Amino acid sequence: MVIEHRWKKWVFFYVPLTVFIIGTLFPFYWMLVTAIRPDAELYRSWRAATNTPFWTLSPTLEHFRDLMAKTTFPIWLWNTFFIAVVSTIISLFCGLLAGYALARLKFPMAGALGTSIFVTYLVPPTLLFIPLANIIREFHLGNTPWALILTYPTFLIPFCTWLLMGYFKTIPKELEECARIDGATRFGAMVRIIFPIAVPGILSAGIFAFTLSWNEFIYALIFLSSPERKTVPVGVVSELIRGDIYFWGQLMAGALLGSIPVALVYSFFVEYYVTGLTGSVKG
Amino acid sequence: MKKPIAGGSGSVAGLEVALPHPRTSQASPLTRVLEHEGLLAAALLAPTILLLGVFIAYPFVMGVWLSLTNTSVGNVGHFIGLDNFVKAWNDSIFRTAFWNTSVYTFWATIFKLALGMWLALLLNRNFRGKRLVRASMLLPFIVPTVLSTFAWRWMFDPTFSVLNWLLYRGGFIVTKLPFLSDGVYALWCAIVVNTWRGMPFFAITLLAGLQTINTDLHEAASLDGANGWKRFWYVTWPLLKPVTLVVVVFSIIQTFSDFQLIYVLTGGGPANSTHLLATYAYQIGVATGLLGEGAAISLCMLPVLFIVVWLQLRYLRRLEGA
Numbered sequence A: 001m002v003i004e005h006r007w008k009k010w011v012f013f014y015v016p017l018t019v020f021i022i023g024t025l026f027p028f029y030w031m032l033v034t035a036i037r038p039d040a041e042l043y044r045s046w047r048a049a050t051n052t053p054f055w056t057l058s059p060t061l062e063h064f065r066d067l068m069a070k071t072t073f074p075i076w077l078w079n080t081f082f083i084a085v086v087s088t089i090i091s092l093f094c095g096l097l098a099g100y101a102l103a104r105l106k107f108p109m110a111g112a113l114g115t116s117i118f119v120t121y122l123v124p125p126t127l128l129f130i131p132l133a134n135i136i137r138e139f140h141l142g143n144t145p146w147a148l149i150l151t152y153p154t155f156l157i158p159f160c161t162w163l164l165m166g167y168f169k170t171i172p173k174e175l176e177e178c179a180r181i182d183g184a185t186r187f188g189a190m191v192r193i194i195f196p197i198a199v200p201g202i203l204s205a206g207i208f209a210f211t212l213s214w215n216e217f218i219y220a221l222i223f224l225s226s227p228e229r230k231t232v233p234v235g236v237v238s239e240l241i242r243g244d245i246y247f248w249g250q251l252m253a254g255a256l257l258g259s260i261p262v263a264l265v266y267s268f269f270v271e272y273y274v275t276g277l278t279g280s281v282k283g
Numbered sequence B: 001m002k003k004p005i006a007g008g009s010g011s012v013a014g015l016e017v018a019l020p021h022p023r024t025s026q027a028s029p030l031t032r033v034l035e036h037e038g039l040l041a042a043a044l045l046a047p048t049i050l051l052l053g054v055f056i057a058y059p060f061v062m063g064v065w066l067s068l069t070n071t072s073v074g075n076v077g078h079f080i081g082l083d084n085f086v087k088a089w090n091d092s093i094f095r096t097a098f099w100n101t102s103v104y105t106f107w108a109t110i111f112k113l114a115l116g117m118w119l120a121l122l123l124n125r126n127f128r129g130k131r132l133v134r135a136s137m138l139l140p141f142i143v144p145t146v147l148s149t150f151a152w153r154w155m156f157d158p159t160f161s162v163l164n165w166l167l168y169r170g171g172f173i174v175t176k177l178p179f180l181s182d183g184v185y186a187l188w189c190a191i192v193v194n195t196w197r198g199m200p201f202f203a204i205t206l207l208a209g210l211q212t213i214n215t216d217l218h219e220a221a222s223l224d225g226a227n228g229w230k231r232f233w234y235v236t237w238p239l240l241k242p243v244t245l246v247v248v249v250f251s252i253i254q255t256f257s258d259f260q261l262i263y264v265l266t267g268g269g270p271a272n273s274t275h276l277l278a279t280y281a282y283q284i285g286v287a288t289g290l291l292g293e294g295a296a297i298s299l300c301m302l303p304v305l306f307i308v309v310w311l312q313l314r315y316l317r318r319l320e321g322a
Helices: A006-035 A062-070 A073-104 A110-121 A125-138 A145-151 A153-170 A173-181 A186-197 A199-215 A218-223 A232-239 A248-282 B002-018 B029-035 B037-067 B083-089 B092-123 B130-137 B145-155 B162-169 B183-211 B215-223 B228-256 B260-265 B277-287 B291-299 B302-321
Strands: none
Touching (some): A073 A145, A073 A232, A110 B037, A125 B277, A125 B291, A153 A199, A153 B037, A218 B277, A232 A248, A232 B145, B092 B183, B183 B228, B215 B228
16 A cells, blocks of 8 residues: 555544544534533523533433423334335335336336436425425325325435446346246246345345435425324424424434434444445446 | 255246146246236336326426416415516515525535545545444434434524634634524525535445545556545546536535425524525415415426436436447
């Protein structure tokens, strides 16, 4: 490798990396400190001499307790989880089939279809939310989880299809041909040979889809109205702010608890995620 | 590899034998559909096309129609031509929103690209705790935007801002900075938060791209006497360009159509000075109930998105052709 001087390594590597780490993680640290700080300390003048903003001497769990007891936060968590899982499964199912068809099969208009699925991937939800609200009402899906379970795949499927298509293209065709010679049907070869090899790609698409649906806000904000139907992001926005009053302790406690599930999913699968991406970048 | 294949075909044959009616023809209609490439493709694509058709194509057409009518909540509108667009264009808040959206997208994308590239280059090296650092760098990207934006809003709080406290204690300021109570400051705060949130995605995707670059190329270049900057500019960057383009386009679209960050951070205020197209469309279409006008405002995003996507498709085609 390239040889470097010690001071150069400090200036060009350790110092910038440290700044990046602090800048990236400070807001999360601040969430944590706020969530365990008692109210009396939270709202103290910023010029007070006794102010110790970066830690607290009397940590408390009262905000977490209030969040669990006084709001429907646990139900929001469950709603978000349920909606994210079901819409991820639907999107993976559609994306697998469509990705395989686009990567492997020859049929008329394959190119045009591929392009149009790619283009829908680039249509943002904020472009469609007003007419979509009408359609949800027409279908009598308003204020049900199905309003989100059916609409989330619109931005998940194109991504899954695109990623998995790239992944399928990296799998040699010969594998499939061998199976076909041994008498497997085309469908059988797809399900038994190709899908198992594509598991890393499927996992990274699934992780991405799960995070995107956990994160989604505008559809959930518009399609759901009763507090016990809401997802975490919408619930936090609409129920933890009363008029102009922000319950910062509870808000930060909710933000932490709402972030933990996705953070966990990532910490387990981050390597898969990077490999999956590398695969699709190469392909 | 031989075994599962043989097992797979065996079980299909077994199914064939177990059928109650012995078949005279060699294949069932289902098998014939599955063997025909075109029909199989149609079957595999059907669920995707159905979902995307009902929930993207249909609302898109409906949105275009709504934007040409004066529909509002509880009032079926009638055709009014381009009045909604004319009205939007003469609306100073709309023009501010359009300008804000452009500024926001332009600067946030540049910052995300520059910082993300830098971070990717740092993370591509070997150091102790690499995996942990890489994983934690992704946090802003995976944590729901609404939740992390609340943390930023709390850090920008007019009375209890920790950033003001830091700057004051550090001797940089004498009075508090009006982070979110001044329109110009607030838009830049939003750009900072957007950069903070989107940078990891750039970094991790570019890192994935960097890992596909053969290290021999760098060795060869440094033997030829190229310094760090030259190695980046002449070796890394040309190889990374296609990935960068995809990420930049994706990010431009996400940023241009952003809603949740502004909704939580400023709500479009103070005095409607930080609206983006999406938040203004929400305010007109959903909060006020003027569906036609709201649909028209959100459709104004389309030309910009269209140009971006078109440029990208053209570039990718040329790349494939070359």
